[in-house]
Amino acid sequence: MGKLGKRTVAAREAFAGKENLTVEEAVSLIKASANAKFDETLEIAMNLGVDPRHADQMVRGVVGLPNGTGKDVRVAVFARGPKADEATAAGADVVGAEDLMEIVQGGKIDFDRCIATPDMMPVVGRLGKVLGPRNLMPNPKVGTVTMDVAEAVKAAKGGEVQFKVEKAGVIHAGIGKISFDDKKLVENVRAFVNAVSKARPSGSKGAYLKKISLSSTMGPGVSINVDNAVAE
Incomplete structure (x- = not known):
């Protein structure tokens, strides 16, 4: 030693x-x-x-x-249309749909929290083997699968x-x-x-x-x- x-x-x-x-x-x-x-x-x-x-x-x-x-939390949101706009306005660092899925599949995970609207879960579900082991898979039980993406982003950023x-x-x-x-x-x-x-x-x-x-x-x-x- x-x-x-x-x-x-x-x-x-x-x-x-x-x-x-x-x-x-x-x-x-x-x-x-x-x-x-x-x-x-x-x-x-x-x-x-x-x-x-x-x-x-x-x-x-x-x-x-x-x-x-005290940590600067980077948040990714899987959403489309108005919900994607809401996430961006709330301060999300990365917002997307299939394009974001491809980025994550390529091995780039530049975020600490992942949020998704319910309609995006079929897309996010393909990333289970990538996000699951990192404890980043969105889950309705902890509020990361939600239509209120703005509130979820603010909560994640707020501690x-x-x-x-x-x-x-x-x-x-x-x-x-x-x-x-x-x-x-x-x-x-x-x-x-x-x-x-x-x-x-x-x-x-x-x-x-x-x-x-x-x-x-x-x-x-x-x-x-x-x-x-x-x-x-």
Whole structure:
């Protein structure tokens, strides 16, 4: 193993022996230890008591963070005619129909969120193998298959975050920038945790929120108290 850098060693020492913190304590610790040369993201990882291989234990949803993500989200919209015009006016970065499908099929995916009107789904459906693995496939359950494309674009640009449980029962997301003040990050953490909590599927038995950890992009993680995290 290579020698650890001074920054990594210092961060690990600061986190040593600390776990099950309140959200406020964890955010303060992470902010104090985040010293990369860029504005790191506050990341959350949630271990859930579900097995997503079963349909009645799948967890997915969307949450509008009260203070946004701090990220410039590029949005693509599959639409025609007036709806395409609405998407463009709302600030969509890429708008198209079959022409956009061909671009994506060619391997160019220059966007972070994909929205489609219902009539475009036969076209978008051909891109399932490309968009699906990247979690970009439009889905009515998270509001990305809709006739109200303008509102969907504004929501995506305004800090809306989608979440979907992975095979191991983990949900991971970026929920703000370290440069945000403590209060805003705490509010974002609780908003995200509460959204996941409310998305508990019918097939989940026993403990649902098993463990929650926070970290910065380049820093170590720290566990937070679940009850404190879900407190309003």
